[in-house]
Amino acid sequence: MEKIAKLIVDGTTYELPIVTGSEGEKAIDISSLREETGLITLDPGFANTGSCQSSITFMDGEKGILRYRGIPVEQLAEHSRFVETVYLLINGDLPTGEELDRFSALLNDHSLVHEDMRAFFENYPRGTHPMGILSSMVNALRAFYPEIPERTEEEEINKTVARLLSKVRTLAAMSYRISRGHKVVYPRHDLLYCANFLNMMFDSPVKPYVFDDDVVKALNVFWILHADHEQNSSTAAVRLVGSSRVNLYAAISAGIAALWGPLHGGANQAVVEMLQEIYNCGGDLSPFLTKAKDKNDPFRLMGFGHRVYKTYDPRARIMKRMCDKVLKKLKRKDPLLDIAKKLEEIALKDPYFIEHHLYPNVDFYSGIVLRSIGIPLNMFPVMFAIGRLPGWISQWKESHEDPNWKLHRPRQVYTGRKERDYVPIEKRG
Ligand code: CMC
Numbered sequence: 001m002e003k004i005a006k007l008i009v010d011g012t013t014y015e016l017p018i019v020t021g022s023e024g025e026k027a028i029d030i031s032s033l034r035e036e037t038g039l040i041t042l043d044p045g046f047a048n049t050g051s052c053q054s055s056i057t058f059m060d061g062e063k064g065i066l067r068y069r070g071i072p073v074e075q076l077a078e079h080s081r082f083v084e085t086v087y088l089l090i091n092g093d094l095p096t097g098e099e100l101d102r103f104s105a106l107l108n109d110h111s112l113v114h115e116d117m118r119a120f121f122e123n124y125p126r127g128t129h130p131m132g133i134l135s136s137m138v139n140a141l142r143a144f145y146p147e148i149p150e151r152t153e154e155e156e157i158n159k160t161v162a163r164l165l166s167k168v169r170t171l172a173a174m175s176y177r178i179s180r181g182h183k184v185v186y187p188r189h190d191l192l193y194c195a196n197f198l199n200m201m202f203d204s205p206v207k208p209y210v211f212d213d214d215v216v217k218a219l220n221v222f223w224i225l226h227a228d229h230e231q232n233s234s235t236a237a238v239r240l241v242g243s244s245r246v247n248l249y250a251a252i253s254a255g256i257a258a259l260w261g262p263l264h265g266g267a268n269q270a271v272v273e274m275l276q277e278i279y280n281c282g283g284d285l286s287p288f289l290t291k292a293k294d295k296n297d298p299f300r301l302m303g304f305g306h307r308v309y310k311t312y313d314p315r316a317r318i319m320k321r322m323c324d325k326v327l328k329k330l331k332r333k334d335p336l337l338d339i340a341k342k343l344e345e346i347a348l349k350d351p352y353f354i355e356h357h358l359y360p361n362v363d364f365y366s367g368i369v370l371r372s373i374g375i376p377l378n379m380f381p382v383m384f385a386i387g388r389l390p391g392w393i394s395q396w397k398e399s400h401e402d403p404n405w406k407l408h409r410p411r412q413v414y415t416g417r418k419e420r421d422y423v424p425i426e427k428r429g
Helices: 033-037 073-079 082-091 097-109 117-123 130-144 154-179 193-202 213-226 233-242 248-259 267-280 286-293 314-329 335-347 351-355 362-372 377-401
Strands: 004-009 012-020 026-028 057-060 065-068
Touching: 004 033, 012 033, 065 073, 065 082, 065 314, 073 213, 073 314, 082 097, 082 193, 082 213, 082 377, 097 154, 117 130, 117 154, 130 154, 130 248, 130 377, 154 193, 154 248, 154 377, 193 213, 213 314, 213 362, 213 377, 233 248, 233 377, 248 377, 267 286, 267 335, 267 362, 267 377, 286 335, 314 335, 314 362, 335 362, 362 377
Parallel strands: none
Antiparallel strands: 004 012, 012 026, 057 065
């Protein structure tokens, strides 16, 4: 029997259905609430609002669980490649060998970008943040590939998806090369997705890029860990913008813009900047912890805390191990890693962080992994964006295919002035 919740308003009892997810989470379906009672619900920041039913990613913030299509992220990080995880997210199941080969070939086929797009890069002012460039370039992709209609057939959607997945990686590497005044390196058919990206970033006519399996593995893991995170801010932006039935490029461009902020995907850059500042100040952590705990100070310990995880972020645990592994392999030391570990140790024993359930999130250690493989600081959020792309695409696709699809349009409680008359300018005092 369907479970119900009862709501009493002014003495009248209303019954609302309870929806139960496949992992037992429950939600009160309030979609008929306004019609029946005249009331809406108020939930600033949507902290307790389910915006959709989704079968892509499961998270349990209390237990620190993250699964894509049912598979724990730890297993994917250990055994999978990024492209295989992308396939899993978008298609719902792991590919067979043949399906994976076909998908990889499709990504290779679409990896070049129109030469005219280079002119855009060349005309951005020096110092433009690559996230701003990426967001507008992804939007611009539609101008170069206009044959894709807004309401698309399956095959056309697959082509657009392949284009996005492949070209975003090429655009990201191009933006880096051009910003440094270096010649663009084109994608290579003989290289797999992650190795191809590293080659486009770092190959040089005077010093060919030398692949290291552990570095390629680290990038695969980095992107797998970022690949989806259910209804986070940028994914919610993609779904919301996409709900107006705009083309996929525009919806993804909105997701990149949302991801840019330091509370979201910009946090990986902000963490390394914070650790660098601590290092530059002699490594004393206490002033930073004091500031983070001060209610009157806007400073926050970057890379700590999460809207959903109230325990250790499972991605952070893997990323921390990855830092040690890559640095050991490259026979390097990074003083910022020592600072990060010390900071974590102290914060996790501090009553403020314990009471607020603040633990390291994915961004706390990810920047150190990126630094170790040579990614420049301002490209960190772009790396997050490339990783999150399959998540955005699968969530967009799911929302597109949802028979109960609706335009996203929240309501509000108006708190402004009551009705009043227009006053001509000469009568305003
Ligand atoms: N340092 C110090 N205090 C914090 C922090 C932090 N990093 N995060 C939250 N708090 C405190 C906050 O001041 C508030 O305290 P009080 O209740 O005493 O006023 C309380 O914890 C709740 O904070 P909130 O901002 O209401 O909680 P939220 O769920 O909206 O915050 C967050 C989530 C990620 C925005 C926040 O934890 C934060 O700003 N963290 C730093 C930025 C960061 O690392 N972002 C990356 C998130 S993970 C990657 C991703 O998925 O985007």
